[in-house]
Amino acid sequence: MARSASLWAVRTLLIVFGWHQANAIPRVSFPLDSPGRSLTQFTSLEVGNTTTLLLSSDEDTLFVGARNAIVSLDISEPRAVVMKNKLDWSPTEKDLNDCAMKGKKKADCPNFVRVLQVLNSTHMYACGTFAFSPRCTYINSETFSLVLGPTGKPEEGRGRCPYDPYQKNTAITVDGELYTGTVADYRGNRPVISRHLSEGGHVDLKLDDTLGWLEDPTFISSSYVPSEEKVYFFFSEVGREYDFIDKLTVSRVAQVCTSDVGGQRTLQRRWTTFAKAQLLCQSQGELPYNVLEDMFTLQPLEGAPEEDTLFYGIFSSQWSVNSGRSAVCVFSLDDIKAVFAGNYKVLNRDTLRWSTRVQEKVANPGSNFLTDEENFLPSGQRVSMVSPDYRYSNIAVQRVRGAKGKNYTVLYLLTESGYLHKTVLLENGPHIIEEVQVFRQPQPVKNLLLSLSKGSLFVGSSEGVTEVPVANCSFYWSCAECVLARDPFCGWDPSLRICTDITSIQSNAAQDVEKGNVHEKCKPPAPNPRSSFPPLRPPTGELVPVSLNEVVRLQCPEASRLARRHWERPNSRLSPDLYLQQDDGSLRFLATPITLGHYLCLSVENGFQQVLAVYQVKQKSSSNGGGASGGVPTSQPVSAGPTTTQTTQGRQLPATSAWGPRRTEGKAGRGRQPPPPLAPTLSPRETAGVTPRQERNFTFWLNPVLQAEADAKPRDRPPTKGQAGGEDDGGEHQLQTTTACYLQELVVVSVLLVLSVSVLLTFGLYGMRQRCHSRTAPQGCSSRRDAERGGAGSNGNAAGGAASTPQERESLRASPRETKRNGQAQNGQAQNGGKTLCNGVTNGSNGHLPNTPI
Template structure:
């Protein structure tokens, strides 16, 4: 395959420099984005609204749909409403006949409108597939009624999904389509000839067309020629099986055929190869072609053609290329020389003939010898090369974005220069707005038009209204060419490099109206050169939060080409404690060291702009408080309600500090229970014995909860040691006394307060589960019986 590609490139054209790869869009607007609102028209019973025609005054959009023709009011670019609708469905008999031809009644047998063209000041010409039996009609725009309905083979295709092209010039219809049920007989023809003239069509004895897919057509008024753009199998390169290429064919508008040879057939037919290739690969499959007419008063040779091409060997939605072709170059190629068709071998020979009559108009009275030569020499020897030697841009990216349709507009920027903008529809449902610059293409933005891939779709641009109409199966969507209010500052307005938008310093807004003081730099987007320095930053947003909680600070990226950075009190952040999210937000845990003022700054093309400022402060109840009485230290706990309490003895935790609940959130206590929980001194003057759920007071008299505090055991250890020594002394004294009296000894007994239900609990329980007692009640009551 590599050798074949190389051979093809050497035969057709020298290698050219690669096209500029299309950078990613600067801004992306999704379908439900409020920043780039779209106007959409749809109805439940209206489908396949893909054939579009705008009235001369731009107030009415005619739409060819499935089984219907619509008239939409688009006089206001911000609204689109239905004015009228004309149903045009096949009869049940036609549908049954379509089903008998092994076609699906719901998919293949409706009437899909393929052609909708102005015929005169009061009528439109319409042609539809009509249940695999093409029909055409005239539509009266005043009454919106259909007349002169009849069969129309050769004017639009049988297959509802087959591409075709049609154009009307001075009341005559020129079409490029197939004229048979199977779609194997391609046809370029003229209909409705003036003054009773005969319709003209192609000679079929030679291989003038080889499995073409018609794409577009255009009219050269100065030369009186029509151009047809299509893709077909290239028979001149027989060593490459089924190699396809893009073609351009021409016929003369007033060609009526020869007197004997080529009667009622084109005598002016000629075709050439369109070359759009980069150093990496050729782009041979033509997807769409747009004709950009020069301004009034300019020469017609300044007409430009912009085409979208894909590679024959790319898998799936591979890369696409956009190439530009000049009318002047096309005219030169069709002026000769031409290759010769050998009837005996049914192929083009390498022999080259200089132009005698090929491609000329007005051969109706030419001799049979001249016309026989025209029949054999219809393919130009030279190819039409893309302007600049290669593509204007090549789509790239990991998702394999491919372009399928395009329209082109020109506009005058604030510097009075004309700029060209491409509107490209991707196979993913996005409309790319691409500015062509000397340094390469710049994708200003992408706007999502639909979500699901569409088999059939179309674009129509209205420069006067500043909108693009997108026709697809789900309806008609209106996309403004510019939405300048999306740029909130002078910097963002200039960075967009949108020739439709400039910054108005008086109104402090980005607008479509270019004033003398307007700030704009389409070529480089140099903000520092045209915008005044920023004198203010956004007001800080106050955020009160709890400690130990995870906080996310949002920051919207102004464009997909901008990078965001965060600072705390003007200093860079420690990456170990802060996480910058993919959406630009900042995530961190709120502690004492992460409180303060945060600033989010965007950077693009050397320009910095503050996007957001936050002041993070703790709640008033989150203040750190410390108590040293009896070794107590208290901290506010900020974990979730389900977090387990700290485990005592955890080596990772400070034994002198423990979190406790907010006193304001403590549940109300039953008074009776409170009284029961209080530590009571012994009625006998002995030590107090706390209950299991007792309330303890420190020296300050403030109630505290043992489960939420940690204490120092130094004092308790000293007291317990003294008690143990005293008990041991008493026991020893008693044993000595019993031995001396020779009587049975009596063991010491610790008397508890009668009736409190806590006998011997203090001496047998777990010390860590006991409540902490007041220091003045720590001495036990001991009696020794002799």
């Protein structure tokens, strides 16, 4: 035991960061009440907390257990949910007072129906919390009325239904007998697996935590396998076999035989066939997802053996490193049978420790009821799906036959925030086809119920019951969109040219669930030989009138979260210095003569490029009456010209998400980073070029010649006449006029610049001359007579040295006028023609410094 536990601990504690599955992102999203996804909702002010769902045998009636009531809803008509009957089942005033005396909240004291099962062909069985004192009752299916039991009194529901409305439980009926997993006290401390309403030679049985059978479990689901005559319970509990970790949660599957009649002595009226095993849901290199949230039983295909039954479970983790994440693992019935047929651990009652004995092959509830398998790995030894961004709470599963007869597994995963994710499992990983919001407020108790005959999924929550059709093929209005959806329910009918249910298409259905290859499945129309050389100009799009020097913003709808959106201009490139593409896919730029013209927003998904929006930005003329900047533009149909256009009328595209698009230049695959933000010197006036285009989408099969024209760069080919400045007509004249105007302004600015530089140079030279004069004037230059007398030293000492006599000092203080009369020039130059340097040192006529012997 110690070695096995140690190996498990080493493997689980070695964390390798990084996901081995791609992040699952919903391709499209439909908010609540979105016209792109039709839902049918049932809400009533008289009925709340509609979380327990049950379908009738013909699936024309939906029974709902709610707060203080049980209702029947008519769902026989497509996309219609109508209440037929309502049964009031409320606690008395005394029951409510007793609930308050127990210290419970008033909002938790009503009767919340948590068990609703078909008992036989004439009756149903229901149990509710009933003010923290559970009660059960029979319901006549024909008259839809409450019926008292054999005792003539309401039956006690302890061990059949939880006390707390937020406590999870499970219940299933087999041959008129009720099998439940719940708690047996209002504190929730006594878990129990029981059988009630036993018939024939059976007796009611139970199993609790007195002998260590259950360790603080949370019951999730139960399933009956007729060939095995077994009921399987799925739950999470504390794994006592791992005594080196405090309160380690593990997920379990437990079995009991429906033919069990109990044992002897301490096992009287107790299960003797109870056994449990651990379910391990773990992605490679990560800690296990050890908390079971929900489990769904997928029955085998018609004609397939019962061993092909699969159990799909949602798992979360108690580890903080996996907080907020979910995983989906699938287990096969064949693997579960093999685990229970293996060895079992033995519990030492004295030390309460588990040990292994190889010879123990049969389960014994008294000592060995835990399988010796270290863990029970999922089918295929791998996790089916890991969601790092969403935490799922409920699951339903369906098999769908595709266009070529291949079966696909579709998961319906409900997030805690109220979104339903429709996901298909593929060989290269899961693909989330869409997400649909089904309720607004997060809530702990909700339920999913799948009706195959109706083709709908019913979601029960505290806000009401929502019917979600499993297919939404009419949302896709072109072959490309239908194929890119990769929905196994939908295919493109080439004869009717619609995306419809795959079962209604006789042959040649365009569908590619695995890859979504549009080029292979959707062939473009054959070009007309007469129009093989179309005029080289872009198609006309929505007209956006703007004023110069205004900021223009062009919106681009989001056709898919998996697509990369980018903008293009015919015969021009979008310089990052002029254009800014924002996270929502819109394009912003300053309206100038060179930015007027056509703009195309394109998306690339799975190598297929399609046009989402076409705009023609044009300067406002006087005939337009000016108007405020950013006025609502007029919409013009896209010119078919040489192209074949398919438009989607009356359709709302999904809301723009926070996922930032990546820009591509030219063809797909040449990625480019978004440009830097525009300089803050733009005009404060901002023009919202177009309102979000949520009612139209364009898919183009562009003519090769036109596509080559759109992909051409300015350096490859100069713009042709009529295309300068981005205009179709008049562009050349406007460019010439603008160029002439700019030339005059350039000449004027150049002349002013030359004059300014000349003035600056003049003042600079004058300043330098003044500084030279200021340095030379005080020093003066010594005359030859002074030099002969030896009164002045060389190197300017005559000016700076001290006079030896008062007369000499007086002569040095003589005025400039007197100095000039003595033969000294005012500017410091000697009259003998000697030249004076700027630092006051003079050069003699002989080229030597004064007072220097020759």
